[in-house]
Amino acid sequence: MKRSEMLKSVADTPEWDLIIIGGGATGLWCALDGASRGYKTLLLEKGDFVEGTSSRSTKLFHGGLRYLKQGRLGLIHEGLIERGYLAKNAPHLFTSRPFFLPFYSALDKPYYKLGMLLYDFLAGKLVLQKHRLLNRADSIAECPTLRSEGLKGGAVYYDGQFDDARFAIELAKTAANYGATLLNYCKVEELVKTSGKVSGVIATELDTNTPFNIRGKVIINATGIFSDELRKLDDRATPPIMVLSRGSHIIVDKKFLSSQTALIVPKTGDKRVIFVIPWQEKVLIGTTEAVVCEPSNNPKPSEEEISFLLEHAKLILTPYPKKEDILSSFAGIRPLVKSSHNKSSSKLSRNHEILISESGLVTIVGGKWTTGRKMAEDTLNRAFKKLLPCKTLPCKTKSLPLHKSPSFFSLPEIVHLAVEEEMALTAADILARRTRTLFLDIKQALALAPEVIRLMAPLLKKNSLWEAEELDKFNEYAKSYCV
Numbered sequence: 001m002k003r004s005e006m007l008k009s010v011a012d013t014p015e016w017d018l019i020i021i022g023g024g025a026t027g028l029w030c031a032l033d034g035a036s037r038g039y040k041t042l043l044l045e046k047g048d049f050v051e052g053t054s055s056r057s058t059k060l061f062h063g064g065l066r067y068l069k070q071g072r073l074g075l076i077h078e079g080l081i082e083r084g085y086l087a088k089n090a091p092h093l094f095t096s097r098p099f100f101l102p103f104y105s106a107l108d109k110p111y112y113k114l115g116m117l118l119y120d121f122l123a124g125k126l127v128l129q130k131h132r133l134l135n136r137a138d139s140i141a142e143c144p145t146l147r148s149e150g151l152k153g154g155a156v157y158y159d160g161q162f163d164d165a166r167f168a169i170e171l172a173k174t175a176a177n178y179g180a181t182l183l184n185y186c187k188v189e190e191l192v193k194t195s196g197k198v199s200g201v202i203a204t205e206l207d208t209n210t211p212f213n214i215r216g217k218v219i220i221n222a223t224g225i226f227s228d229e230l231r232k233l234d235d236r237a238t239p240p241i242m243v244l245s246r247g248s249h250i251i252v253d254k255k256f257l258s259s260q261t262a263l264i265v266p267k268t269g270d271k272r273v274i275f276v277i278p279w280q281e282k283v284l285i286g287t288t289e290a291v292v293c294e295p296s297n298n299p300k301p302s303e304e305e306i307s308f309l310l311e312h313a314k315l316i317l318t319p320y321p322k323k324e325d326i327l328s329s330f331a332g333i334r335p336l337v338k339s340s341h342n343k344s345s346s347k348l349s350r351n352h353e354i355l356i357s358e359s360g361l362v363t364i365v366g367g368k369w370t371t372g373r374k375m376a377e378d379t380l381n382r383a384f385k386k387l388l389p390c391k392t393l394p395c396k397t398k399s400l401p402l403h404k405s406p407s408f409f410s411l412p413e414i415v416h417l418a419v420e421e422e423m424a425l426t427a428a429d430i431l432a433r434r435t436r437t438l439f440l441d442i443k444q445a446l447a448l449a450p451e452v453i454r455l456m457a458p459l460l461k462k463n464s465l466w467e468a469e470e471l472d473k474f475n476e477y478a479k480s481y482c483v
């Protein structure tokens with residue numbers, strides 16, 4: 001995936017079948033879907049691939065156990081089926097992770113048993129491993145750092161875990177192998193219309209400030225939390241449909257969760273679910289729900305969210321982490337779709353919605369990482385059926401294996417791969433997304449940044465002035481990961 005070749009392809013292609021705006025989970029799945037069907041496909045991302053929400057998830061491929069209580073069996077079933085396809089098509093990127101749900105009253109046992117049976121049943125043949133019920137002693141053996149006062153037992157069930165940013169790069173590489181052109185740091189500024197119908201975009205490549213006037217037959221707005229901004233470019237009078245909800249996570253040392261089994265904090269007062277999950281030799285704790293007004297690709301967790309996560313971790317962990325134990329923290333903003341019923345954001349639908357405007361702009365919003373493949377399939381089916389019925393082609397992604405990149409361990413090799421094959425342009429691209437160092441340990445990321453930048457400079461043909469500026473930029477960017 002070479003950036004120079006992508007730029008040449010954008011400049012040389014007179015018209016695309018499909019232009020996708022946004023390089024998050026949704027846009028990347030649309031790019032793979034489009035290219036593998038045989039459409040001439042272009043994806044444009046204004047920052048780095050998955051720079052925003054899609055690199056800040058809890059990193060679970062799941063049906064969502066918590067939706068059982070809300071009776072949303074269809075939503076869970078869809079997630080579990082998609083989880084099964086992901087396990088088959090990307091086994092190298094998928095970990096089957098046990099989750100332990102403790103109970104403190106004997107009355108909880110039949111209730112949890114029923115829930116687990118249903119969760120396994122809804123996965124059908126694609127179940128990862130069947131759930132297990134544990135007595136008190138076995139529960140403590142399963143999770144040695146679990147607080148045991150009042151513990152009666154627990155249930156273990158299985159869900160998928162992944163590294164969202166790595167998964168995204170492998171999706172992009174697979175799409176590129178099928179002929180898609182994908183360009184990061186290229187912002188769509190305007191939509192072009194011909195006889196009232198969208199027929200292209202005006203975009204700026206931000207590294208060299210090069211403008212592009214690009215023509216396309218079907219244009220998809222996959223900009224997540226920025227969807228309303230793009231919809232306004234299409235029709236200034238269109239009412240907003242997005243509700244933005246920030247979710248935060250903290251990362252602590254693995255001594256706080258000595259098992260490979262993740263924990264669920266069972267009752268959080270306001271009915272949120274908080275997970276304590278082993279991730280990349282550390283422990284990830286999250287998440288929260290805080291409604292925000294403005295979209296941002298690099299939001300910062302608030303003091304209240306950090307305290308909330310620490311308080312709830314203290315309820316079930318011993319030893320429990322304190323503020324000074326936090327190695328890094330990160331937040332992302334959920335792209336939820338407005339409800340007419342005044343629901344709180346934790347109750348808003350995680351379903352996706354597809355809207356096609358009068359001018360033909362296709363907007364795909366909502367959903368989650370787990371259902372990205374299905375979202376893309378539905379979007380392209382609807383879009384081509386309505387806008388280009390003479391060119392409908394079948395979806396191929398249900399059984400399409402994803403690319404596997406080589407694993408490197410030395411810094412020069414990692415930087416080389418990231419710049420030459422994965423289109424990294426900044427230190428944050430490498431330290432936050434091609435590797436996850438900034439997410440896992442901010443001190444380590446700050447210490448590595450000068451060397452990473454020194455290695456990047458000759459590959460990108462940059463001088464020492466760029467190196468100094470890039471280090472300042474990275475130090476500023478990293479501030480939102482500090483507690």
Ligand SMILES: Cc1cc2nc3c(=O)[nH]c(=O)nc-3n(C[C@H](O)[C@H](O)[C@H](O)COP(=O)(O)OP(=O)(O)OC[C@H]3O[C@@H](n4cnc5c(N)ncnc54)[C@H](O)[C@@H]3O)c2cc1C
Pocket residue numbers: 021022023024025026027044045046047048049050051052053054055056057058059060061062186187188189222223224225226245246247248287297331332333334335366367368369370371
């Ligand atoms: C805290 C949190 C935890 C979550 N945990 C999970 C989980 O465990 N499992 C799960 O399945 N889902 C999870 N989700 C949901 C999932 O992360 C999101 O649904 C998904 O990442 C949204 O992807 P997206 O591509 O729609 O949006 P985004 O990732 O926001 O991508 C949109 C992209 O569009 C780009 N863009 C915007 N404007 C322009 C423009 N003018 N030109 C070009 N590009 C533009 C943006 O820069 C951005 O990169 C979680 C979400 C949050 C916030």
